[in-house]
Amino acid sequence: MASGNPYTLKWGIMATGGIAETFCKDLLCSPAVRGADDVRHEIVAVASSSSSKRAAEFLQKINGAFDAKTYGSYSELVVDPNVDIIYVATPHSHHFQNTMLALEAGKHVLCEKAFTVTAAQARKLVETAKAKNLFLMEAVWTRYFPLSIKVRELITSGEIGTVFRTIGDLSINSNAEEGSGLSFADSHRMVNPDLAGGATLDLGVYPLTWVFQTLYHLQPEQDKEAPTVIASSNKYTTGADENTAIICSFPSHNSIGIASTTMRADTDPENVVPAVRIQGSKGEIQVFAPAYRPTKYRVVKKNGEAQTFDVPQPADPARNNWGHGMFWEADECARCLRDGKLESATLPWKESIVIMETMEEALRQGGITYPELITTDVYDPKSPLNTGNQ
Numbered sequence: 001m002a003s004g005n006p007y008t009l010k011w012g013i014m015a016t017g018g019i020a021e022t023f024c025k026d027l028l029c030s031p032a033v034r035g036a037d038d039v040r041h042e043i044v045a046v047a048s049s050s051s052s053k054r055a056a057e058f059l060q061k062i063n064g065a066f067d068a069k070t071y072g073s074y075s076e077l078v079v080d081p082n083v084d085i086i087y088v089a090t091p092h093s094h095h096f097q098n099t100m101l102a103l104e105a106g107k108h109v110l111c112e113k114a115f116t117v118t119a120a121q122a123r124k125l126v127e128t129a130k131a132k133n134l135f136l137m138e139a140v141w142t143r144y145f146p147l148s149i150k151v152r153e154l155i156t157s158g159e160i161g162t163v164f165r166t167i168g169d170l171s172i173n174s175n176a177e178e179g180s181g182l183s184f185a186d187s188h189r190m191v192n193p194d195l196a197g198g199a200t201l202d203l204g205v206y207p208l209t210w211v212f213q214t215l216y217h218l219q220p221e222q223d224k225e226a227p228t229v230i231a232s233s234n235k236y237t238t239g240a241d242e243n244t245a246i247i248c249s250f251p252s253h254n255s256i257g258i259a260s261t262t263m264r265a266d267t268d269p270e271n272v273v274p275a276v277r278i279q280g281s282k283g284e285i286q287v288f289a290p291a292y293r294p295t296k297y298r299v300v301k302k303n304g305e306a307q308t309f310d311v312p313q314p315a316d317p318a319r320n321n322w323g324h325g326m327f328w329e330a331d332e333c334a335r336c337l338r339d340g341k342l343e344s345a346t347l348p349w350k351e352s353i354v355i356m357e358t359m360e361e362a363l364r365q366g367g368i369t370y371p372e373l374i375t376t377d378v379y380d381p382k383s384p385l386n387t388g389n390q
């Protein structure tokens, strides 16, 4: 841990929805509660595309600093000279245009998952960040959990031998109480194609995260190979995928990853069956649901010996015992910026792009398509996705 003053990262929050609230509450937790004394966070501005009143209400809701700026447009936020980094918390459909808006204004960006709608958009974001010497990271928070770090360490140290297969699932029973539909309104971001809804981009990215963390990320750089992909989806009435199964094959390592997701059933309503199984020649690591925020894992050796480990998220007593686990990724952003890094070694740009290529291929095979407005990789500062008219 650091001696001297902690590095302070000043955040501008783009959008005021559900995850923005969760993330901001985490940002406001004391880093000491999680044993971090080298970095700290300040929320210096919040923007809502709806109105500055909504931004002000949001600031109140999160119990943020009274002197933080509140804006009624994203374009005002990105030119605020006091902001170091923008957290993009809009629906997937908006990520490309909103992140470009911030990068073009010279801001570093942490962008929510799924990174983009297409792989070409992801490549364009990375090219832009690189050209402008700016930090950019996809907000796959799970990768930064102590639990994930431990699992990666166990694999690297050979605890379960050579890993040959990872099976992961993130599924949520969202059936409506009556009828055959889902509980989401057709306009909801989970199922609305205009907002890049669907199981793959929203949920499938997590089981894929486990597949990639274990079968791709840990390979030496020169041995990393993009998988061949076989996938199948079923469409919801809106045209978005309500379920998808993806098989990723890594031929030069003889390994295979299976990622599945559905909005029709829970991964395991009792949470006794693991959501993720990482299987090696000497045993396996089981990670329990939910795959996006796991707090329990189990190591089972080939001879049947097993041990379970609980890794609860730290909670801040000064903030009503809040602690969701998104602060770990925020700390990573701060450390990268402090150390002059443009990308996170835990989720490098190349890996975000390969995962987007994998999801794009799965969606192509599943016959899932999205509108031109949200799939274009041509930046338009006046896009309704930036101005809030969409």
Ligand SMILES: NC(=O)C1=CN([C@@H]2O[C@H](COP(=O)(O)OP(=O)(O)OC[C@H]3O[C@@H](n4cnc5c(N)ncnc54)[C@H](OP(=O)(O)O)[C@@H]3O)[C@@H](O)[C@H]2O)C=CC1
Residues within 6 Å of the ligand: 014, 015, 016, 017, 018, 019, 020, 047, 048, 049, 050, 051, 054, 089, 090, 091, 092, 094, 112, 113, 114, 139, 141, 189, 195, 202, 292, 388, 390
């Ligand atoms: N890491 C995680 O665990 C989670 C990540 N996410 C990701 O975060 C993103 C946002 O999800 P979530 O917060 O649940 O979504 P919400 O619908 O709750 O919020 C999205 C916000 O985006 C802004 N927005 C701008 N244009 C639109 C539009 N046309 N329709 C809807 N919202 C719009 C709005 O804020 P405003 O009016 O202020 O501009 C809105 O409040 C998604 O990419 C999702 O995948 C979501 C949940 C969990």
Ligand SMILES: O=C1OC[C@@H](O)[C@H](O)[C@H]1O
Residues within 6 Å of the ligand: 202, 203, 292
């Ligand atoms: O990222 C997410 O994790 C939790 C899910 O419930 C949510 O839909 C998704 O966006």
